[in-house]
Amino acid sequence: MDGEVLVQAAKNVNYLQWCCGIDQSEHVIESAQQKVSEAGVSRKVRFVKGDVLNEECLLKVKKQMNIMGFKPAQLVSSMLFILHDLERPAAEKLLLNHKKYFGNTPLIIAEVFSIPLSVLCAYPNYRPASFQFIHEISGQHLFTKREFHGFLIRCGYRILQEQIHSSIPGLKAGEHLDTIATYVVMPSKIS
Numbered sequence: 001m002d003g004e005v006l007v008q009a010a011k012n013v014n015y016l017q018w019c020c021g022i023d024q025s026e027h028v029i030e031s032a033q034q035k036v037s038e039a040g041v042s043r044k045v046r047f048v049k050g051d052v053l054n055e056e057c058l059l060k061v062k063k064q065m066n067i068m069g070f071k072p073a074q075l076v077s078s079m080l081f082i083l084h085d086l087e088r089p090a091a092e093k094l095l096l097n098h099k100k101y102f103g104n105t106p107l108i109i110a111e112v113f114s115i116p117l118s119v120l121c122a123y124p125n126y127r128p129a130s131f132q133f134i135h136e137i138s139g140q141h142l143f144t145k146r147e148f149h150g151f152l153i154r155c156g157y158r159i160l161q162e163q164i165h166s167s168i169p170g171l172k173a174g175e176h177l178d179t180i181a182t183y184v185v186m187p188s189k190i191s
């Protein structure tokens with residue numbers, strides 16, 4: 001969380017009354033607080049420092065939400081380019097805990113997808129080759145798009161909307177492989 005999304009949301013989405021940014025790094029929180037303050041939107045933004053894999057951290061956010069008088073139906077959550085940062089079992093735990101604590105809150109997820117090496121080799125000058133290299137050397141494992149959809153379904157979510165931001169040509173004529181997308185998802189079973 002670098003604070004930019006919070007600034008844009010707090011400034012530009014009029015009906016949004018309150019935003020909460022979560023990060024485990026003190027340094028990241030401080031720098032995001034600075035951005036939010038410089039943008040003049042501190043009144044609308046709170047921060048929680050903690051590990052999202054720790055249920056205590058989600059409980060802290062939920063408590064903040066209760067103090068402000070919000071109900072789950074008035075909330076939207078986001079996980080932007082974070083799920084691939086986590087080991088798969090941890091990413092699964094996060095999605096399951098999100099359902100547990102925030103129920104039917106719509107969840108916005110942005111992800112960057114893994115592309116087969118044969119395609120990256122065919123188009124070395126496209127950015128996905130460098131994205132993938134950077135993620136691999138830092139020990140993060142990108143999902144393929146197909147894996148990601150399967151992962152969401154296994155965690156009990158359904159996709160309401162998909163917005164593709166960029167694609168790379170495939171090896172077959174007319175084929176396109178999506179590299180970055182944003183989803184709006186909800187739990188499959190309404191509780």
Ligand SMILES: C[S@@+](CC[C@H](N)C(=O)[O-])C[C@H]1O[C@@H](n2cnc3c(N)ncnc32)[C@H](O)[C@@H]1O
Binds near residue numbers: 003081
């Ligand atoms: C790839 S960035 C995510 C991008 C971010 N969504 C944004 O809008 O800037 C990774 C960030 O997630 C934080 N992070 C990684 N694992 C975390 C965890 N388990 N709990 C909380 N924050 C975490 C890191 O400290 C880092 O600031």
